[in-house]
Amino acid sequence: MKTRHISLVALMLLLGWATAADAQSTQFSLGIGYQWVDLSGNGDMYKSQINEDDGFFLDDLTVGHTNADGYSMRVDAAGFGGNPSGRLRLESALRQVYRLRFNYSRAEHYSALPMLANPVLGRGIVPGQHTIDRRFDNLDLDVEFLPGRAISPVVGYSRSHRTGSGTSTVFAGQDEFLIDSAIDETVEEYRAGLGFNVGGFAGNVTQGWRSIESTEDFALAPGAGGGNNTRPVVGRDVTARDYSRTNSFEGSTPFTTARVAGRLGDHARLVGTFTKADLSTDSAMVESIDGSLVSFDLARYFGGRREEATGKTDGNDWRGEIRLEAEVVEGVEFSAGYLARHRELDGAEVMSTLYSNTTNFSGLDPRSIEVLLDAANALSREEKALEGTISLSGLGPARFWISATQVDQEIDMTVDAAQVVIPGGQDGSYDRSVRRVSSGLDVDFGDLSLAIDMRREDADEAVMRTDFTERERWRARGTWDVTQAVHVIATAERMDASNPQDGIDYDDETTRWGVALNVEPSKNLGVRFGYDLFRNDSTIKVRIPQDFTIEDSIYHEDGEALDAGLNFRAGRFSFDGGYSQFKNGGEYAFTLNRTYARCDLSFGEKLGAGLLYDSRDFSQPSLAVADYEARRYSLVLRWQQ
Amino acid sequence: MSTSFRLPNVLGLAVLLCAGTAWAADPPDAAATAFSGCSECHDTVAAAFASNPHARTAANPGDRAICESCHGDGTAHAAEGDATLIKVPKGSAGAGTCMSCHQGGIGASVSGRGAHSTAGVTCGECHVVHATDPTEPALLRTRGSEACMSCHPDAAHQFGRPYAHKLGDNAMTCASCHDPHGGRGEKSVKQTRAGELVCVGCHTDKRGPFVYPHVNDVAGDCMTCHQPHGSVNEKRLTRSRVDQLCLECHTGTPGTFGSQPPSLHDMRSPRYQNCTTCHTAVHGSNSSPLLLK
Numbered sequence: 001m002k003t004r005h006i007s008l009v010a011l012m013l014l015l016g017w018a019t020a021a022d023a024q025s026t027q028f029s030l031g032i033g034y035q036w037v038d039l040s041g042n043g044d045m046y047k048s049q050i051n052e053d054d055g056f057f058l059d060d061l062t063v064g065h066t067n068a069d070g071y072s073m074r075v076d077a078a079g080f081g082g083n084p085s086g087r088l089r090l091e092s093a094l095r096q097v098y099r100l101r102f103n104y105s106r107a108e109h110y111s112a113l114p115m116l117a118n119p120v121l122g123r124g125i126v127p128g129q130h131t132i133d134r135r136f137d138n139l140d141l142d143v144e145f146l147p148g149r150a151i152s153p154v155v156g157y158s159r160s161h162r163t164g165s166g167t168s169t170v171f172a173g174q175d176e177f178l179i180d181s182a183i184d185e186t187v188e189e190y191r192a193g194l195g196f197n198v199g200g201f202a203g204n205v206t207q208g209w210r211s212i213e214s215t216e217d218f219a220l221a222p223g224a225g226g227g228n229n230t231r232p233v234v235g236r237d238v239t240a241r242d243y244s245r246t247n248s249f250e251g252s253t254p255f256t257t258a259r260v261a262g263r264l265g266d267h268a269r270l271v272g273t274f275t276k277a278d279l280s281t282d283s284a285m286v287e288s289i290d291g292s293l294v295s296f297d298l299a300r301y302f303g304g305r306r307e308e309a310t311g312k313t314d315g316n317d318w319r320g321e322i323r324l325e326a327e328v329v330e331g332v333e334f335s336a337g338y339l340a341r342h343r344e345l346d347g348a349e350v351m352s353t354l355y356s357n358t359t360n361f362s363g364l365d366p367r368s369i370e371v372l373l374d375a376a377n378a379l380s381r382e383e384k385a386l387e388g389t390i391s392l393s394g395l396g397p398a399r400f401w402i403s404a405t406q407v408d409q410e411i412d413m414t415v416d417a418a419q420v421v422i423p424g425g426q427d428g429s430y431d432r433s434v435r436r437v438s439s440g441l442d443v444d445f446g447d448l449s450l451a452i453d454m455r456r457e458d459a460d461e462a463v464m465r466t467d468f469t470e471r472e473r474w475r476a477r478g479t480w481d482v483t484q485a486v487h488v489i490a491t492a493e494r495m496d497a498s499n500p501q502d503g504i505d506y507d508d509e510t511t512r513w514g515v516a517l518n519v520e521p522s523k524n525l526g527v528r529f530g531y532d533l534f535r536n537d538s539t540i541k542v543r544i545p546q547d548f549t550i551e552d553s554i555y556h557e558d559g560e561a562l563d564a565g566l567n568f569r570a571g572r573f574s575f576d577g578g579y580s581q582f583k584n585g586g587e588y589a590f591t592l593n594r595t596y597a598r599c600d601l602s603f604g605e606k607l608g609a610g611l612l613y614d615s616r617d618f619s620q621p622s623l624a625v626a627d628y629e630a631r632r633y634s635l636v637l638r639w640q641q
Numbered sequence: 642m643s644t645s646f647r648l649p650n651v652l653g654l655a656v657l658l659c660a661g662t663a664w665a666a667d668p669p670d671a672a673a674t675a676f677s678g679c680s681e682c683h684d685t686v687a688a689a690f691a692s693n694p695h696a697r698t699a700a701n702p703g704d705r706a707i708c709e710s711c712h713g714d715g716t717a718h719a720a721e722g723d724a725t726l727i728k729v730p731k732g733s734a735g736a737g738t739c740m741s742c743h744q745g746g747i748g749a750s751v752s753g754r755g756a757h758s759t760a761g762v763t764c765g766e767c768h769v770v771h772a773t774d775p776t777e778p779a780l781l782r783t784r785g786s787e788a789c790m791s792c793h794p795d796a797a798h799q800f801g802r803p804y805a806h807k808l809g810d811n812a813m814t815c816a817s818c819h820d821p822h823g824g825r826g827e828k829s830v831k832q833t834r835a836g837e838l839v840c841v842g843c844h845t846d847k848r849g850p851f852v853y854p855h856v857n858d859v860a861g862d863c864m865t866c867h868q869p870h871g872s873v874n875e876k877r878l879t880r881s882r883v884d885q886l887c888l889e890c891h892t893g894t895p896g897t898f899g900s901q902p903p904s905l906h907d908m909r910s911p912r913y914q915n916c917t918t919c920h921t922a923v924h925g926s927n928s929s930p931l932l933l934k
Contacts, residue, residue, distance in 0.1 A: 049803050070696060074778070085812040091778060095696060107812065113875045116883070117918045119911040129918060136843065160845055171919040171933050176912075187845045191834065197742075208834055212845065228912065245934065249927065255835035275836035279850050283927035287934070309928040311852040319836050343859055347852030351928065375930060377852060379859040391759060393733065401759050411860055413898070416930060425893045426900045430860075442761050451760060463860055465890050465897050479792075491795050503894045516794040532798040542885075543892040545906035545913075553889055555880055557873055561798045582801055584873040588881035592803050618803060 026066060031059030031610070033636035035082050041618075041628030044112035044127045050616060051110050052632055055082030059610070059636045070095025084108040096146050104139045109164075114626045117169065119176070119228050126625055129178050129228075134164030144195070152195035154206070160187040167221060170245070172305065173293025175227035175238040177220060179245075185214035193257075201262030203272075207254070212281075214249040225291065233294045234361055236301060240291035251281035268326040279315035279345075284308075295355065298369060303357030311349040318342050331394025337387045344380040349373070375416035382410040402439040409434070411463055430463040447481040465504050465540065468497040485522075490515045503550070508538040514561075524569040528578070532561040536586070557586035572602040590620040600638075610636035678705045678719050686771050694780065695770065711738050711770070736763040756824055762792070767821065789815040796870055805871025818869070838862055840869070851925030855932060860898050865890075884914045 034056050039046055063075040071094045079086030085107045093099040111132050115121060118128030142156040162185040169176045193206030220243035227238055255277035263269050290304040323337035351373040359366045389403040408431075415427040440453030457471045473495040480488045492513040499506040514532035536557040541550050565578025577597030584590055595615045602608040612634035620626040680687035690696060696707055709715055711730055718727035730738040736758060757763075767788045772780045782788060786808055790797040796815075800808045807813060815821070818839045823829040831839040840863045841848035849857060856865050863869070866886060867877045880886035888908075893901030906913045917923050922932040 072694075079812070085807060085809075087812065089778070093694065099694075105812070107807075111876070116875045117915050119915045119918050122911055128915075130921070138843070160843070162845060168921050169918050170921070176918050183846070185846060189834070202742075206834070210835060212848075214846065228918070247927070247934075253835055257834060257836070275832070277835035277837070279835075281850060281927075283852065285928040285934070307928075311927040313850040313852055313927075315850040317836055319832075345850045345854060345857065345859065347850065347854070347927075349852045349928065375852075377854070379854065379857070381859045389759075399759075399761050411898075413860070424895075424901065425898055428898070430898060440760065444761060449761075453760075461896065463898055464865070465892060465894055465899055466865070467897075477792075489792070489794055491793075493795065501894075501896075504897070512795055514795050514798060530794055530798070532795060534798075540889050541892070542888040543901060544888075544908055545902040546904050546908060548904065553885055555885065559802075559873060561801055563801070580801060582798075582803070586873065586881075588874055590803065590873070 027062060027064035029060060029062045029638065029640035031061070031636050031638040033057050033059045033610070033612070033634045035612070035632055035634040037082075038631040038633070039628065040630075042114065042126070042626050043628065044131075045114065045618065045626050046616075046628040046630050047110040048113050049618065050630065051084040051108060052614075052630075053082045053084070057081035057083045057634075058086065059638070080106065084110070098146060099144045101142045101144075102140070104137075106138075107136045109134045109136065114623060124625075129167055129169045129176075132164060132166035134162060134166065134183065137161045149197050151198075152204075154191075154193045154195060154204075156189075156191045156193075156208075158187075158189040158191075161185070168218065169228075170218070170243060170289075172240065172243070172289050173238050173291065173302070174233045174296060175229045175240075175293075177227050177240050177243060178224035179218045179243060180221050181216060181218050183214070183216040185212070185216075187212045199262075201260055203258065203260030203262075205256070205258045207256050210253040210255065212249065212251040212253075214247075216247045218245040218247075219243060234301075236292060236294065238292060238294055240289055240293070242291070243287075243289045245285065245287040247283070247285050249281060249283045251279065253277050253279045264324075267328075268324065271323045271325065272321065274318070274320045276318040277315075279313070279317065281311075281313045283311040283313075285311075298355065298358070300355070300358045300360050300369075302355045302359075302369075305353065305355050307351065307353045309349055309351040311347065313345065313347040315345045316342070317344070331392060333389075333391040333393070335387075335389045335391075337385075339383075339385040339387075341383040342381070344378075346376070346378045348376040351375070376414075377416055378412075378414040380412045384408050397444045399442045399444075400440070403437070405434075405436040405438075407434045407436070408432075409463070430461075432459055432461055432463050432467070434459045448478070449480075450476070450478045452476045462499050462501065462504070465499075466506060467499065468506070468508075469499045469501070471495070471497040485520050487518045487520075488515065504541055505552075506538075506540040508536070510534070510536045526567045528563075528565045530561075530563045532559075534559045555587060557584060559584045559586070572608075574600045588620075589622060590618065590626075593617045600636075602638075606639060606641055608638040608640075610634075610638065612636065679708045679715065682722075690771065693770075693772070731765060732763055733758070733761070735765055739764045756829060757821060785809065786815040789821070799868075799870035802871035802873055804873070804875055804877045806869065806877075847924045849925050852927045853922075853930050853932060854925045855923060857925060861890075882914065883916050884908055887916045 035052065035054065037052055037054055058078055058080050061075070061077040064073070066072040071092075073090075073092040075088070075090050077086070077088040086105065088102075088104040090102040091100065109132060111130075112127035113131075114126040114128060116128040117130035118126065121128070138158075138160045140156070140158045142154060144152050144154040146152055162183060164183060166181045166183070168179050168181050170179050187210065189208055189210040191206055191208035193204055195204040196202065220240055225240045227240065229238065232238075255275065257276075258274045259272070261269065261271045286308050288304070288306045293302050293305070294300075295302060319339070319341045321337060321339040323335055325333065325335040327333050353371040353373070355369045355371070357366070358369055385405060385407040387403065387405040389401060391399065391401040393399045411430040411432070413427045413429075434457055436455060436457045438453065438455035440451065442451040443449065453475050455471075455473045457468065459467065459469045462469055473493070476490075476492045478488075478490045482488060490513070493511070495508075495510045497506070497508045512532070512534040514530065516530040517528065519527040534557065536555070538553075538555040540553050542553040543550055559582070561580070561582045563578060563580035565576070567576040568574070575597070578595075580594045582592040582594075593616070595613070597613045598610060600608060600610040612632070614632040614634075615630065617629045618627060690707070705715065711728075713728040715727055718724075729735075757766075767782060768780050769782050770780060777784075783791075799805065808815070818831055819829045820831050821829070823831075833839060833842045837848065838858055847863075851857070856862060866879060868874075868879055869877065872878060874881045878886055880889070888902075890899040891902055892899065908914060912918070920932045922929060922934055926932045926934060928934060
């Protein structure tokens with residue numbers, strides 16, 4: 001929370017400076033608020049879903065300035081403080097000289113869910129053992145120089161910083177232990193490029209260099225030495241006295257992107273893109289654990305383990321696409337494209353493991369054992385796609401398009417023997433061809449427009465078990481402006497995917513439809529209503545590990561969402577409020593109710609105030625400990641000129 | 642240089658450049674915004690247009706050639722005052738006018754026949770060239786994702802699910818991940834500048850490459866296990882139980898990729914129903930072939 005407030009204060013100072021410097025601003029608005037959160041129930045669940053907190057926040061800040069010399073500047077920002085995210089955006093340009101775009105965003109990511117990674121849920125212990133409380137800071141800066149339309153150099157910089165704590169687990173000695181974690185990761189990217197627009201061809205070429213540095217430290221959580229497994233293993237309690245691990249990671253990725261588009265005569269256009277990236281990383285891990293532990297692999301008890309690993313990966317990615325678009329005759333357009341994509345990854349690792357204070361299960365042979373592992377992996381994917389599309393628009397109010405695509409995939413995997421526990425399904429070569437036909441029809445009668453499209457895909461084989469061999473999707477959408485004040489949008493979608501291969505028998509069916517109604521009898525009054533239904537039924541055969549029997553894995557979602565809202569303005573007063581409910585009746589049944597309202601009142605032309613109310617009630621019938629009720633009250637003061 | 646100093650430095654540099662230029666610039670001068678021949682009648686539009694992004698590359702911002710670059714020769718229209726004598730780019734023909742310039746510059750899409758244009762959604766549906774606020778980024782009619790949601794209410798409802806990416810003015814927008822000028826379906830999903838799936842642009846710790854990768858855009862990608870807009874399941878997973886999600890791929894079947902867990906995994910025990918309690922490095926590991934750490 002402290003960092004949230006520091007950020008907000010720093011932002012206000014920064015923007016105050018910018019505003020003072022630009023005394024000729026033609027647009028300025030600032031809204032600062034304070035919010036209170038009244039929470040009952042599972043606070044971790046609330047933070048995992050919403051994460052609003054007590055404190056100041058920036059409701060809105062906009063500073064805009066333009067002048068006749070072609071200078072323009074805009075700063076807008078919102079969030080920060082009690083809000084889990086915040087954004088500052090700055091755009092500045094001077095005609096024929098430069099354009100600058102700067103974005104800074106912050107997001108706080110909290111996750112402590114009751115069911116996820118929680119083998120001790122049955123003992124009533126929540127949340128689960130994998131939690132995170134992290135902050136992401138991201139910034140992007142691009143400056144484009146505009147000496148003219150022909151050539152535009154651009155330079156840019158991006159930085160992403162991730163920090164925070166969390167909990168995880170480590171599997172050691174036939175038990176899992178809860179561990180604390182802390183991560184510090186920085187990704188930086190420098191880039192320079194050139195935009196061009198010459199002889200009817202426009203495009204850009206960019207060369208970038210990205211680097212990453214990451215360190216994550218782990219340590220045994222207080223009181224977690226007993227592990228999750230409370231029973232003795234081979235007659236001995238498995239416990240940990242001490243645990244520590246550091247994962248460090250460095251990587252660099254030079255990349256090149258190029259795009260070009262241009263006209264070939266009056267009726268044709270050629271578009272090409274190319275991206276290439278060379279990835280490489282170096283990693284190191286040092287881990288040690290002491291306690292009373294067991295290894296089935298070594299058939300021994302042991303008192304300590306120290307492991308060191310160094311790894312190296314290299315990757316080569318490239319992707320290129322070329323497409324020809326042509327208007328054959330008026331109203332008939334044709335496009336044909338070819339896309340090739342290649343992804344290749346190689347990894348190698350050397351690991352040394354020392355087991356100390358070992359005895360076999362009969363209590364003999366006490367000595368340390370050193371194990372060395374030298375492992376390597378390789379994966380690659382080659383994909384080529386040919387696509388052709390014909391669009392007809394000279395059909396009165398109707399437009400029709402049809403498209404055919406063939407994608408050929410080649411996937412090769414070479415896996416180190418060290419990770420093969422049960423042979424099969426972990427390496428090999430896979431070839432897959434997917435043929436896709438899609439088409440659509442749009443009809444526009446002015447106030448009423450209808451659109452329907454379908455896509456049918458056939459694949460000769462599946463690479464992964466959940467890959468389809470047949471898939472079909474239908475979508476429909478209609479909009480109707482009943483009157484100038486009444487607008488209706490309805491959407492429907494159905495998708496069926498299947499793979500009847502013996503032993504898989506995959507079948508997935510998704511249906512969804514929704515309708516939205518907007519009524520705006522005047523500029524000062526609006527009513528909206530939305531209703532959405534979705535359903536998913538999926539089955540696939542799975543093999544149960546403990547007895548190798550085959551069972552159906554059945555998954556079901558049955559959701560319903562509705563929302564209704566009202567907004568109106570009367571003189572200096574405005575109101576926006578609504579209610580929404582989301583219910584799921586499938587495998588994971590819950591209800592989420594939300595009510596919100598915002599009232600704004602202006603005191604003259606420059607000042608105003610707003611009151612906000614937001615309530616969220618989450619209930620999960622099968623796990624009452626996950627429920628929460630949260631009420632958020634906010635007061636916002638506005639100043640604009 | 643310590644990384645803690647880099648952020649404020651870059652931030653300060655950016656604002657300094659912006660504010661400094663504002664300081665040096667002359668105050669607004671309505672007379673200077675004149676577009677000879679056009680501004681006499683269209684004074685409001687002309688005044689706003691002087692700082693419109695479309696005027697940035699012009700040598701002389703007051704030149705009516707800027708207007709005519711989209712509206713065509715206005716001589717007859719100016720002489721007669723007849724609205725029918727000037728070209729007003731609208732619909733797909735209007736999109737052609739836009740595309741004559743917006744086909745490949747820095748930050749511009751190169752997609753001519755994107756999904757939206759194929760479905761009859763043209764530039765003017767989302768953008769307004771003569772914006773009253775020319776500083777509005779990309780000259781959008783509405784801020785953030787409102788324009789998208791007005792036509793894609795189904796996506797709006799997905800973001801209303803309890804486990805969803807936060808979509809809002811101060812967080813993500815649809816355009817954070819989708820290129821509205823891109824192709825249909827998965828072709829609308831953006832890539833990072835290095836050509837990777839857009840997800841790892843933010844989730845950098847999942848990017849790798851790892852010595853022992855899991856799903857990594859070779860066989861499977863983020864969407865194999867996650868629903869990016871929003872899910873009814875924790876962690877935006879496609880299944881409510883982790884063991885169910887894992888076993889649907891990890892069942893040994895001839896001809897498909899996916900290993901079979903050994904029989905020590907007794908799925909009747911809560912310990913084994915939570916696969917990631919042991920296989921913590923489920924997105925990839927540099928030290929554990931079994932993705933244990």
